[in-house]
Amino acid sequence: MGVLLWRGFDFDSVMAQCFGNYEDDCTKGKQMPVHFGSRKYHFHTISSPLATQIPQAAGVGFALKRDPARRGRNCAVVYFGEGAASEGDFHAGMLLASTVPSPTLFIARNNGFAISTPSSEQYHGDGIAARGPGYGMHTIRVDGNDVLAVLGAVREGRRLCIEEGRGVLIEAMTYRVGHHSTSDDSFAYRPRQEVEDRKRIDNPISRFRLFLESRGWWSAEDEERYKEQVKKQIMQAFKRGENLPRHELKEMFTDVYSGEEPWTITEQREELRTLLQKYGKSWEPWRSELKKYKGEGSEFMS
Amino acid sequence: MSIALMKDDLAVVFGEDVAFGGVFRCTMGLAEEFGRERVFNTPLTEQGIAGFGIGLASMGHTAIAEIQFADYIFPAFDQIVNEAAKHRFRSGSQFDVGSLTIRCPTMSVGHGGLYHSQSPEGFFLGASGLKVVIPRSPIQAKGLLLGAIRDPNPVIFMEPKILYRSAVEQVPMDDYEIPLGKAETLTRGSDLTVLTWGTPVYHCETALHMLSSPPESLAKHIPASVRSAKVELIDLRTILPWDVETVTESVRRTGRLVIVHEASRTGGVGGEIAAEIQNRCFLKLNAPVKRVTGWDTPVPMQYEKFYIPDALRILDAMVETLNY
Ligand SMILES: Cc1ncc(C[n+]2csc(CCOP(=O)(O)OP(=O)(O)O)c2C)c(N)n1
Ligand SMILES: [Mg+2]
Numbered sequence: 001m002g003v004l005l006w007r008g009f010d011f012d013s014v015m016a017q018c019f020g021n022y023e024d025d026c027t028k029g030k031q032m033p034v035h036f037g038s039r040k041y042h043f044h045t046i047s048s049p050l051a052t053q054i055p056q057a058a059g060v061g062f063a064l065k066r067d068p069a070r071r072g073r074n075c076a077v078v079y080f081g082e083g084a085a086s087e088g089d090f091h092a093g094m095l096l097a098s099t100v101p102s103p104t105l106f107i108a109r110n111n112g113f114a115i116s117t118p119s120s121e122q123y124h125g126d127g128i129a130a131r132g133p134g135y136g137m138h139t140i141r142v143d144g145n146d147v148l149a150v151l152g153a154v155r156e157g158r159r160l161c162i163e164e165g166r167g168v169l170i171e172a173m174t175y176r177v178g179h180h181s182t183s184d185d186s187f188a189y190r191p192r193q194e195v196e197d198r199k200r201i202d203n204p205i206s207r208f209r210l211f212l213e214s215r216g217w218w219s220a221e222d223e224e225r226y227k228e229q230v231k232k233q234i235m236q237a238f239k240r241g242e243n244l245p246r247h248e249l250k251e252m253f254t255d256v257y258s259g260e261e262p263w264t265i266t267e268q269r270e271e272l273r274t275l276l277q278k279y280g281k282s283w284e285p286w287r288s289e290l291k292k293y294k295g296e297g298s299e300f301m302s
Numbered sequence: 303m304s305i306a307l308m309k310d311d312l313a314v315v316f317g318e319d320v321a322f323g324g325v326f327r328c329t330m331g332l333a334e335e336f337g338r339e340r341v342f343n344t345p346l347t348e349q350g351i352a353g354f355g356i357g358l359a360s361m362g363h364t365a366i367a368e369i370q371f372a373d374y375i376f377p378a379f380d381q382i383v384n385e386a387a388k389h390r391f392r393s394g395s396q397f398d399v400g401s402l403t404i405r406c407p408t409m410s411v412g413h414g415g416l417y418h419s420q421s422p423e424g425f426f427l428g429a430s431g432l433k434v435v436i437p438r439s440p441i442q443a444k445g446l447l448l449g450a451i452r453d454p455n456p457v458i459f460m461e462p463k464i465l466y467r468s469a470v471e472q473v474p475m476d477d478y479e480i481p482l483g484k485a486e487t488l489t490r491g492s493d494l495t496v497l498t499w500g501t502p503v504y505h506c507e508t509a510l511h512m513l514s515s516p517p518e519s520l521a522k523h524i525p526a527s528v529r530s531a532k533v534e535l536i537d538l539r540t541i542l543p544w545d546v547e548t549v550t551e552s553v554r555r556t557g558r559l560v561i562v563h564e565a566s567r568t569g570g571v572g573g574e575i576a577a578e579i580q581n582r583c584f585l586k587l588n589a590p591v592k593r594v595t596g597w598d599t600p601v602p603m604q605y606e607k608f609y610i611p612d613a614l615r616i617l618d619a620m621v622e623t624l625n626y
Contacts, residue, residue: 020603020604029602029603029604029605030415030416030600030602030603030604030605031415031416031417031603032413032414032415032417032418032603047416047417048373048416048417048418049373049374049376049377049417050346050374083345083346084346086345086346086347086350087346087347087348087349087377088347088349088350088377089377114318114319114346115318115319115325116319116321116322116325116343117318117319117321117343117345117346121343121345122345122346123345183325184325188322188323189322246604246605247604249605249608251602251605252597252599252602252605252608252609253597253599256598256599256600262598264567264568264598265597265598265599268567268597268598272597272608275614275615275618276608278523278618279520279523279614279618282519282520283519283520283614284519285612285614286607286608286614289607289608292604
């Protein structure tokens with residue numbers, strides 16, 4: 001999400017995707033929250049199956065290399081966790097980017113956990129970085145909680161990746177201080193104190209703030225003001241996004257195929273139309289559900 | 303699983319996050335009770351989990367593997383379809399992986415979208431050598447799971463997620479098995495057969511009730527003539543190989559069949575059953591076999607209520623089939 005925000009994706013778009021409202025251009029309300037994607041910002045849409053993006057990124061990198069306008073100027077970047085790196089797709093992607101080869105920057109975020117599973121149960125060797133040389137790939141491990149170190153590593157990784165036209169691996173070491181998701185309670189598998197300690201001792205945001213303050217480029221007042229301002233913006237976007245209706249119901253059947261629509265989809269849409277015309281006004285569970293869509297399902301009612 | 307582990311020293315349970323209890327808490331307490339050698343986390347690799355289970359089972363051990371969601375069984379598809387299913391056949395029964403069971407949560411709970419709501423049982427229909435089982439309730443889940451673990455064939459055991467939260471039953475403590483390959487008739491009837499499995503069993507039960515005593519708002523759509531219809535509800539339970547006898551016998555008596563599943567219509571299990579039943583019951587059928595299914599699109603999160611068959615869609619299909 002940081003990449004998207006940096007490229008100009010705004011809070012309203014973030015909220016639209018997370019709430020799946022009609023402003024969600026990322027997935028038109030079809031995917032779960034935080035599955036962003038934007039052609040405008042060159043950000044391929046996230047999908048839930050882990051690691052599938054890794055070999056795809058090798059293909060993207062190769063496409064960039066074949067494009068005379070982008071060759072030697074751009075590379076593909078792919079992000080994944082240390083857990084996802086255990087999938088076969090990780091190895092496939094690394095192998096392809098190093099042999100074909102293709103300019104792809106592999107960024108592994110090693111936050112110590114894949115849901116409940118500690119990284120010590122993902123690998124017995126020396127993390128993800130140790131695998132890079134096995135694929136003949138330039139590799140660097142960086143303190144992921146040091147903002148400037150990450151910036152430096154990524155800049156250099158990108159330079160090598162583009163110059164040599166082949167894969168580069170970066171492993172950023174960090175620690176997941178939050179729960180995996182809203183349905184996870186991580187204190188079922190790790191001590192609360194460990195989390196509190198990490199938050200206190202090795203917080204990347206505080207570390208960067210302290211650095212800025214020590215240079216006299218930032219102050220406690222700046223921090224307060226900025227926090228207030230961003231919090232306000234986020235809450236505004238949140239409230240706005242929360243209250244917007246979903247896309248029109250008919251969008252359910254769109255974007256499956258391009259070109260001529262298969263009869264199955266055409267007929268099934270008609271089947272739903274018949275049902276909605278028959279029951280959409282009288283059956284309360286459907287009537288209240290229809291209200292959540294832009295147009296309240298009217299495109300099916302006539 | 304605790305019974306299987308207790309009675310069979312060769313049994314092990316493994317998968318992503320199973321050691322702390324699993325993301326759906328199905329393996330809670332097992333690691334503590336049986337130790338981490340027998341109940342353990344694997345690295346995050348479904349193809350690895352399936353392949354590892356195949357190796358273990360081929361050595362005669364009882365492998366009880368978990369894939370975290372049925373939606374993530376596809377990385378293991380090659381191991382399951384090309385390896386597990388074909389193991390016995392290709393070795394002339396020298397080797398088999400009959401003691402392999404792969405559990406996975408399946409079907410929708412209303413807000414999972416493309417990758418947390420799928421019902422992929424149909425993809426395994428072509429994998430002869432494999433069994434596919436889907437229980438509808440806690441009592442069924444226990445008996446069928448023990449049946450699956452002890453069945454001499456590899457079994458994909460798909461657990462409807464609705465069972466984890468909202469299904470409540472008094473489950474006997476002792477060891478019992480429910481045989482695989484047998485459907486169960488839940489209500490007897492003579493006018494229409496409704497066949498389903500997993501979560502939609504509950505929607506079908508609601509629909510049956512709505513048919514006999516329609517709520518005020520639906521009354522005008524339910525003619526008096528169909529309200530007294532005797533509907534036979536069958537839970538298929540084992541999807542592969544499916545109990546053709548029970549279904550055929552039922553449809554011969556009722557002359558009408560409605561099949562309900564959450565998966566998309568095209569390529570869904572309903573198509574296979576419909577073809578077989580029209581072949582066996584052609585002269586007895588009073589109406590075409592009707593399928594109530596998910597649409598032929600991926601599962602769309604914000605649209606799930608109008609994607610997954612609910613009681614009303616089932617009711618409408620029953621009325622239409624009865625009035626045909
Ligand atoms: C193929 C597949 N298997 C399982 C899952 C379920 N799952 C979602 S996130 C997750 C853990 C991911 O851990 P990691 O790659 O370390 O990323 P992190 O969440 O720590 O950033 C799992 C197992 C999935 N989404 N896809
Ligand atoms: Mg992780």
